[in-house]
Amino acid sequence: MLDARYVAEHLDEVRERLSRRSPSWGSAVEALGPLAERRRRLIVETEALAAQRNAANQAMAELAKGPDKEAFAKRRDELKALSGQIKEKEAALAEVLTELESRLLELPNLPHPDVPVGASEEDNRVVRSWGEAPRFDFEPKPHYELGEPLGLLDFERAAKLSGARFSVLWGAAARLERALVGFMLDLHTREHGYREVAPPYLVRGDALRGTGQLPKFEADLFKTQRSPDDPEPLYLIPTAEVPLTNLHAGEILDPGVLPLAYTAFTPCFRSEAGSYGKDVRGLFRQHQFDKVELVRFAEAEHSYEELEKLTAHAEAVLQRLGLHYRVVELCTGDLGFGSAKTYDLEVWLPSQQRFREISSCSNCEDFQARRAQIRHRPAPKEKPRLVHTLNGSGVAVGRTLIAIFEQYQNADGSITVPEVLRPTMGTDRIGPGKS
RNA sequence: GGAGGCGUGGCCGAGUGGUCGAAGGCAGCGGUUUUGAAAACCGCCGUACCGUCAGGUACCAGGGGUUCGAAUCCCUUCGCCUCCGCCA
Numbered sequence: 001m002l003d004a005r006y007v008a009e010h011l012d013e014v015r016e017r018l019s020r021r022s023p024s025w026g027s028a029v030e031a032l033g034p035l036a037e038r039r040r041r042l043i044v045e046t047e048a049l050a051a052q053r054n055a056a057n058q059a060m061a062e063l064a065k066g067p068d069k070e071a072f073a074k075r076r077d078e079l080k081a082l083s084g085q086i087k088e089k090e091a092a093l094a095e096v097l098t099e100l101e102s103r104l105l106e107l108p109n110l111p112h113p114d115v116p117v118g119a120s121e122e123d124n125r126v127v128r129s130w131g132e133a134p135r136f137d138f139e140p141k142p143h144y145e146l147g148e149p150l151g152l153l154d155f156e157r158a159a160k161l162s163g164a165r166f167s168v169l170w171g172a173a174a175r176l177e178r179a180l181v182g183f184m185l186d187l188h189t190r191e192h193g194y195r196e197v198a199p200p201y202l203v204r205g206d207a208l209r210g211t212g213q214l215p216k217f218e219a220d221l222f223k224t225q226r227s228p229d230d231p232e233p234l235y236l237i238p239t240a241e242v243p244l245t246n247l248h249a250g251e252i253l254d255p256g257v258l259p260l261a262y263t264a265f266t267p268c269f270r271s272e273a274g275s276y277g278k279d280v281r282g283l284f285r286q287h288q289f290d291k292v293e294l295v296r297f298a299e300a301e302h303s304y305e306e307l308e309k310l311t312a313h314a315e316a317v318l319q320r321l322g323l324h325y326r327v328v329e330l331c332t333g334d335l336g337f338g339s340a341k342t343y344d345l346e347v348w349l350p351s352q353q354r355f356r357e358i359s360s361c362s363n364c365e366d367f368q369a370r371r372a373q374i375r376h377r378p379a380p381k382e383k384p385r386l387v388h389t390l391n392g393s394g395v396a397v398g399r400t401l402i403a404i405f406e407q408y409q410n411a412d413g414s415i416t417v418p419e420v421l422r423p424t425m426g427t428d429r430i431g432p433g434k435s
Numbered sequence: 436g437g438a439g440g441c442g443u444g445g446c447c448g449a450g451u452g453g454u455c456g457a458a459g460g461c462a463g464c465g466g467u468u469u470u471g472a473a474a475a476c477c478g479c480c481g482u483a484c485c486g487u488c489a490g491g492u493a494c495c496a497g498g499g500g501u502u503c504g505a506a507u508c509c510c511u512u513c514g515c516c517u518c519c520g521c522c523a
Contacts (some may be wrong), residue, residue: 006507040485043484043485043492044485044486046485046492046494047484047486047491047492048491050491050492050493051490051491052491053503053504054454054491054492054504056503056504057453057454057503057504058453058454058504059454059455060453060503060504061454061504062453062454063503064503064504065453074502075503076502076503077503078503080502080503081503082503083502083503083504099467180512204513207513231511231513232512232513252481252482332492363455375482378465380463381464381480386480423442428484429496
């Protein structure tokens with residue numbers, strides 16, 4: 001969420017920066033100026049009346065003790081009128097606040113000034129690439145054409161259980177998934193300094209509001225209700241970013257504790273509303289997938305260094321696995337709702353002859369911190385300040401499995417196990433008769 | 436799922452309608468004293484919003500209500516605790 005005051009005082013700047021995402025955002029700020037002014041005026045008026053009432057109440061305490069019941073009754077009736085006025089003002093103010101807040105909650109973050117302006121994926125800027133595309137003297141297959149014949153990936157039975165966009169992993173594929181999770185967590189906790197967290201997979205609406213999925217993207221979420229009119233429905237997390245970032249919601253972090261770095265393995269659940277027809281085959285786009293997530297909390301002046309670190313930590317996963325990938329900086333049009341700047345890691349998929357997203361590393365600056373009220377005290381006695389929050393996949397496990405299947409495939413349809421996974425996998429090759 | 440209890444500032448804890456943003460204690464910070472430390476003593480010690488300042492307003496789990504006035508009364512949601520039931 002953007003700062004209401006900042007928006008009201010910098011309408012032109014905010015309009016311009018938001019319109020870099022998409023021209024339609026520009027107009028979303030129009031109503032905010034007058035609303036902010038109404039808010040200010042109502043606060044001044046309400047508080048003046050409240051001050052009057054509070055002063056009068058002290059006199060009333062005296063009158064109530066005294067003998068003059070008529071004076072008390074008369075004054076009480078006057079104050080009743082005053083009280084009524086205050087209630088009216090408060091109601092009007094509440095309405096304006098609600099309106100202002102709901103508009104603000106729907107507004108995306110301002111892109112960082114350096115983010116390349118563009119309309120879509122096409123305009124993303126390639127920052128660097130690592131490794132080389134494996135060369136095959138045969139036609140490389142997509143992962144599902146490798147996994148299904150080997151009896152490792154089972155989409156038919158998954159559909160029987162749960163419908164489209166679910167999968168069953170058998171044998172070596174299930175084990176590979178587990179090996180990857182362990183490998184990633186060990187790397188981040190032992191070498192990159194993250195603290196491992198096992199968070200809830202079901203969270204309240206507040207948490208999703210904090211990170212920005214609500215109120216605007218409810219359709220992308222799986223919602224659970226304990227009764228048809230459950231006042232506090234729980235949602236399945238679409239990413240561990242939600243529980244990890246909200247861990248410190250409403251807190252004021254002590255001086256000196258930043259930066260904080262958390263990592264968690266969790267399944268993620270997404271309704272994939274609006275993605276009909278996209279990536280329908282295989283593991284690429286599922287309603288449920290596994291991910292190791294990285295989250296960092298930083299001071300405002302260091303958050304961009306932190307973003308570079310975070311990205312490097314995610315990259316290390318792919319490097320150790322020997323997977324060819326590239327890093328792109330998302331253009332304004334492709335930027336996520338809460339992000340000011342994002343690097344995507346895209347891994348090479350031989351069957352598609354292109355790079356596909358496997359990690360997304362973002363600096364949300366104070367956008368989420370303001371929603372979730374995550375603050376820190378820079379030094380003892382100083383005023384609390386909003387922190388900057390960062391998150392990134394470190395990395396998407398299912399997509400890593402795809403990349404390994406495809407980049408490490410052999411002519412006979414078997415798959416070589418990347419070096420670093422061999423101890424846990426107990427084999428150097430997944431293939432017919434080997435799973 | 437049934438019955439009951441509770442939710443106050445960083446922590447403990449007082450406060451059951453009137454001058455309470457809230458006693459007291461602990462922790463923390465500053466000072467006096469001391470060769471130094473401890474102890475003792477004095478002071479400070481929540482957050483946000485409005486206001487150029489002085490200052491004002493709001494917040495006692497969240498929301499709503501009663502009242503001239505609510506931390507205090509009522510309703511509701513959430514959370515925690517105890518007992519019973521069920522359960523990985």
